[in-house]
Amino acid sequence: MNVPTMAEMMAQGKQPEVLFWVGCAGSFDDRAKKITKAFVKILQKSNVDFAVLGTEESCSGDPAKRAGNEFLFQMQAMTNIQVLNAYEVKTIVTACPHCFNTLKNEYPELGGNYQVMHHTEFLKKLLDDGRLTIEGGQFKGKRITFHDPCYLGRANKIYEAPRELIQKLEVELLEMKRCKSNALCCGAGGAQMFKEAEKGKKEIFIERTEEALSTQPDIVATGCPFCNTMITDGVKNKEKEGSVKVLDIAELIANASDL
Amino acid sequence: MHYLPNIIFATILVVGIGFFVQNIKKIIRNIKLGKSINRSDNAQARLKNMALIALGQSKMVKRPVAGILHILVYAGFIIINIEVIEIIIDGLFGTHRILSFAGGFYSFLIGTFEILAVLVFASVIIFWMRRMVLQIPRFWNKEMKGWPKNDALNILYFEMILMSLFLVMNASDYSLQQLDVDHYIKAGSFPVSHFIATWLPQNIPFLEILERTTWWLHIVGILIFLNYLYYSKHLHILLAFPNTYFANLNPKGKFNNLEAVTNEVKLMLDPNTDPYAAPAENATPPEKFGASDVFDLSWVQLLNAYTCTECGRCTSVCPANITGKELSPRAIMMKTRDRLEEVGKNINLNKEFKPDNKQLLNDYILPEELWACTSCNACVEACPVNIDPLSIIIDMRRYLVMEQSAAPQELNMMMTNIENNGAPWQFNQMDRLNWREE
Ligand code: SF4
Ligand code: SF4
Numbered sequence: 001m002n003v004p005t006m007a008e009m010m011a012q013g014k015q016p017e018v019l020f021w022v023g024c025a026g027s028f029d030d031r032a033k034k035i036t037k038a039f040v041k042i043l044q045k046s047n048v049d050f051a052v053l054g055t056e057e058s059c060s061g062d063p064a065k066r067a068g069n070e071f072l073f074q075m076q077a078m079t080n081i082q083v084l085n086a087y088e089v090k091t092i093v094t095a096c097p098h099c100f101n102t103l104k105n106e107y108p109e110l111g112g113n114y115q116v117m118h119h120t121e122f123l124k125k126l127l128d129d130g131r132l133t134i135e136g137g138q139f140k141g142k143r144i145t146f147h148d149p150c151y152l153g154r155a156n157k158i159y160e161a162p163r164e165l166i167q168k169l170e171v172e173l174l175e176m177k178r179c180k181s182n183a184l185c186c187g188a189g190g191a192q193m194f195k196e197a198e199k200g201k202k203e204i205f206i207e208r209t210e211e212a213l214s215t216q217p218d219i220v221a222t223g224c225p226f227c228n229t230m231i232t233d234g235v236k237n238k239e240k241e242g243s244v245k246v247l248d249i250a251e252l253i254a255n256a257s258d259l
Numbered sequence: 260m261h262y263l264p265n266i267i268f269a270t271i272l273v274v275g276i277g278f279f280v281q282n283i284k285k286i287i288r289n290i291k292l293g294k295s296i297n298r299s300d301n302a303q304a305r306l307k308n309m310a311l312i313a314l315g316q317s318k319m320v321k322r323p324v325a326g327i328l329h330i331l332v333y334a335g336f337i338i339i340n341i342e343v344i345e346i347i348i349d350g351l352f353g354t355h356r357i358l359s360f361a362g363g364f365y366s367f368l369i370g371t372f373e374i375l376a377v378l379v380f381a382s383v384i385i386f387w388m389r390r391m392v393l394q395i396p397r398f399w400n401k402e403m404k405g406w407p408k409n410d411a412l413n414i415l416y417f418e419m420i421l422m423s424l425f426l427v428m429n430a431s432d433y434s435l436q437q438l439d440v441d442h443y444i445k446a447g448s449f450p451v452s453h454f455i456a457t458w459l460p461q462n463i464p465f466l467e468i469l470e471r472t473t474w475w476l477h478i479v480g481i482l483i484f485l486n487y488l489y490y491s492k493h494l495h496i497l498l499a500f501p502n503t504y505f506a507n508l509n510p511k512g513k514f515n516n517l518e519a520v521t522n523e524v525k526l527m528l529d530p531n532t533d534p535y536a537a538p539a540e541n542a543t544p545p546e547k548f549g550a551s552d553v554f555d556l557s558w559v560q561l562l563n564a565y566t567c568t569e570c571g572r573c574t575s576v577c578p579a580n581i582t583g584k585e586l587s588p589r590a591i592m593m594k595t596r597d598r599l600e601e602v603g604k605n606i607n608l609n610k611e612f613k614p615d616n617k618q619l620l621n622d623y624i625l626p627e628e629l630w631a632c633t634s635c636n637a638c639v640e641a642c643p644v645n646i647d648p649l650s651i652i653i654d655m656r657r658y659l660v661m662e663q664s665a666a667p668q669e670l671n672m673m674m675t676n677i678e679n680n681g682a683p684w685q686f687n688q689m690d691r692l693n694w695r696e697e
Contacts, residue, residue, distance in 0.1 A: 003695045022691075024682040033694040054692040058681035066634045067670050068549065068656030070517045072677055074524040105513035110521065150635040155512025178576075181640055185578040190634030194683055195669040198631040201583030208578075 003040055005054040006087045017049040018122075019089045021103065023096035024059050025225035031232065032225035038254035039095050039119055045259060046131045050093075056083050062098040065106070067191040074110065077102075081112035095119040095250060097151035097224045098189075104156070118152055120223050120249055124161040127168065136170035137256035142218040144252075145174040147208065147231060148183035149224035157181075162223050165249050169256055174215040184208050188226035209234025213244065220246045268350035268478075275482030282489035286565060289603040293558030298505040305504045308645070313499040318643040322572070325389070328382040333496070335375035335382075336418070339425065342372055346478050356432075359446030369447035373429060377451050380422045387415050397571030400580075402590040407569055410491050417487070421480050428473035430455035431466045438463060443470075495568040499644045502566040505559050506645035511636045514653060519546040549657025552618040553599045556651060563646040564596035573638035573648060579631040586631040588638035588648035594623040595651060620655055629655050630667055 009016055020043065025032040043050050061076030084092075092114045094100050104116035117125070126132035144166055152158050159180045166173050178184045187197070187204030197203060209231055212220045220235070222228040225248075232246045247255070298305075311317045316333070320326030345358045359365045390398045390411065398411070429452035435443040437456075440463055449456070459466065488494050495502075550556050573588040574580045580587050598619045606612050620626075632652045639647050659665045666674070673683045680688045 001695050003692075005692070022694075024684070024686075027691045027694060028682060028684060028686045033697070036694055052692070054695075055689055057691060058688070059677045059683060061677070063683050064674055064677055065514060066653070067666060067674065068653065068658075068660035069666075069674055070520045070548065070657055071524065071661060072674055074516065074520050075527070076677065076681075078524055078528055101510075101512035105510055106516060109516050150633070150637075151512050154636040154640050156510050182576065182637075184576075184581075185633045185635035185637065187578060187633060190632050191670055191673065192633050194673040195630075195667050197582075198579070198584045198586070198627055200579070200585075200631075202581075204578045204582050204633065207582055 001040055004051045006051045009051045016051040018091045018093050020050050020052050021092050021094035021099055022052055023094055023099045026095055035095055035225060035248040035250055039250040041254045041259040042250060046126050060099040060102045062102045063191045077107055077110050081107060081110060084112060089114055091115045093117045093119055093122040097149040101151040101155050118158060120162040120165055123165055134168035134253055135256055139169045139171050139252060139256050142171045143174055144171045144219045144221050145176055145212055145215045145217040146221045147212060147227055148180060149227050150185050150189050152223055153183055154181055162249055166221055169252060174217055176211050176215055186227040186230035188230050193226050205230040205234045206237060209238060213238060213240060217244060221249055221252060223249050265351060265353050279485045285603060289599050290558050290561045292554055293556050293561040296557040296559055298559060301508060304508055309500055309504040312645060313503040328385055331378050331382045335379035339372045339375055343481060355442055356446045359444060365446060366448040370450050373451040376422045376425050380419060383415050383418045397575040400574060400587060402587055402593055414493055417484055424473045424477040426452050426455055428470060428477055430459060431470035434459055434461060435466050435470060492569040495566050495644060498566040502562055503645050507647055511639055548661035550654035551620040551658045553602055560651055561599055564592050564599055566644055567592040567646055572641040576637040576641045578633055578635060584631040586628040591648045591651055592646060598623050626659060
């Protein structure tokens with residue numbers, strides 16, 4: 001793919017409109033890389049002038065902070081801020097709600113002030129500005145339920161942008177009983193992604209997947225690479241991977257237009 | 260001897276209110292044991308929160324049945340207690356129904372109080388049934404055994420008794436008024452108690468004794484209730500106001516950045532500092548990171564602990580608790596309060612805190628609880644009085660990780676990876692852009 005880095009842009013004396021913050025999952029995790037590429041395809045189709053940091057990007061520090069390691073978090077944050085400020089970055093978009101929340105809310109006090117957007121907000125804006133058209137394509141008429149990521153929803157009160165995008169696909173949007181501000185976590189947040197759960201009677205991702213499946217969906221839509229992993233595991237555990245797909249909103253939009 | 264009742268009344272009143280003031284002072288002293296945190300900004304937004312959430316109970320009605328019943332009990336209880344003003348004046352000066360000069364308005368008030376009293380009584384019965392008959396699960400979690408369960412029931416019984424006393428008092432008064440007994444001037448309207456009056460024997464000495472007894476029990480009951488608050492989750496009827504006022508106004512996802520850490524990290528990243536320099540002579544000892552005891556929490560977190568109503572709405576939406584983990588955000592708040600109370604008693608006894616070889620961590624809250632949290636903020640969202648259990652969990656994790664290096668092994672690996680290669684997994688930083696070529 002033709003994706004410029006900030007360094008390459010700078011060498012040509014150019015300043016992109018927006019920085020795409022890929023995040024660790026989006027860079028390294030095989031499943032999440034597909035989301036990254038889908039999002040890039042939409043950006044390219046909409047002629048968005050963007051760049052990535054590439055090897056100059058480093059973990060936002062979110063999992064360290066939620067685990068209680070404030071030192072490591074601030075080391076990561078300040079290192080990233082040095083890079084971002086050196087490139088005079090103004091606007092950042094990311095497909096990871098954890099990076100989004102950390103960059104948007106926790107970096108400013110440490111000297112990093114940017115306009116930070118989650119990719120669903122950014123896509124919604126492209127749509128409103130007439131730069132992006134969304135069609136139903138292969139998803140027309142499908143039953144889709146959306147799982148609210150905690151760090152997008154409750155943490156930052158973004159509930160509508162993802163839903164408006166999904167509805168543009170001419171699908172049937174189904175709500176789970178626990179949705180929006182009452183949504184149940186997928187179980188990955190707060191650094192849980194990186195450890196076994198404490199002992200209990202059930203896994204959180206199973207509880208949430210059961211709820212998603214109870215809406216009888218064709219697709220469970222997500223807006224977070226970690227939620228995506230958890231729900232995908234849940235669907236496999238319930239042996240439903242043949243009939244129910246777990247897809248990020250960026251993938252839905254890109255696939256609908258056969259990008 | 261004629262003034263004996265007035266003197267007894269004044270004494271009871273002074274003692275009752277005196278004890279209450281003492282208790283409030285203790286609570287304020289204990290809350291002040293917490294670390295400072297600035298919540299003096301944005302008074303307008305704070306007042307609005309207090310008006311909507313504490314006074315208007317906007318978060319209560321998210322569960323409509325409990326919410327509406329609660330508003331009835333709360334509004335009813337407060338409005339009926341306007342009556343206490345009259346009781347106090349009558350008690351001190353030996354008058355009877357002193358405010359009755361207000362005529363029609365007085366009748367309107369008394370009538371309203373009576374109807375509210377019945378509604379409160381009925382709501383309290385439904386509350387009791389939800390707990391004891393329907394056994395709604397959030398009232399039966401394991402932290403609700405013993406005192407917390409009895410406390411909740413005590414209050415319900417108490418309200419039933421107070422409302423009954425009020426109505427029987429009015430019924431006997433009404434009968435005495437009808438019998439043209441001296442002193443019992445015709446005042447007030449009694450839409451409810453005139454029914455009760457029909458069951459009472461129309462015997463003047465009996466009615467007089469009944470009226471006096473219920474009158475005295477009513478006021479004594481209210482004073483007992485006032486003093487019971489300190490030992491009860493019912494402190495929330497007072498503390499909900501400051502608690503919603505001082506609550507966090509930032510987006511829920513924003514965790515505070517520890518300033519002490521910022522200073523050290525800046526030094527570490529500054530190429531001009533000499534890593535081998537000896538610490539300055541009079542350098543202040545490094546601050547403790549995170550929280551292992553109530554002293555390390557902020558005063559807002561301690562205020563949270565005293566405000567908790569033990570309703571369990573937080574726990575009933577907590578993904579960890581729902582799936583059977585040890586963690587219960589309500590228990591986090593209850594344990595914090597228990598420890599704070601223990602520290603308070605220690606101070607009462609010794610004039611200052613004498614180390615007792617105990618702390619909030621391990622003696623009350625176990626690491627297993629702390630590590631089960633997904634930081635999903637569901638508890639914070641659900642709390643009807645804006646309590647933030649998550650902030651305590653994170654502060655205690657900070658202590659475990661930064662002071663004790665006691666994170667679970669897998670998390671240590673995750674953190675080592677971030678340190679070494681800038682990602683929580685073992686990938687090479689140089690491969691970060693590989694997806695572009697794949
Ligand atoms: S933030 Fe933690 S304690 Fe609160 S509901 Fe979520 S998992 Fe439970
Ligand atoms: S923290 Fe809030 S929601 Fe939880 S039990 Fe206490 S008052 Fe209820």
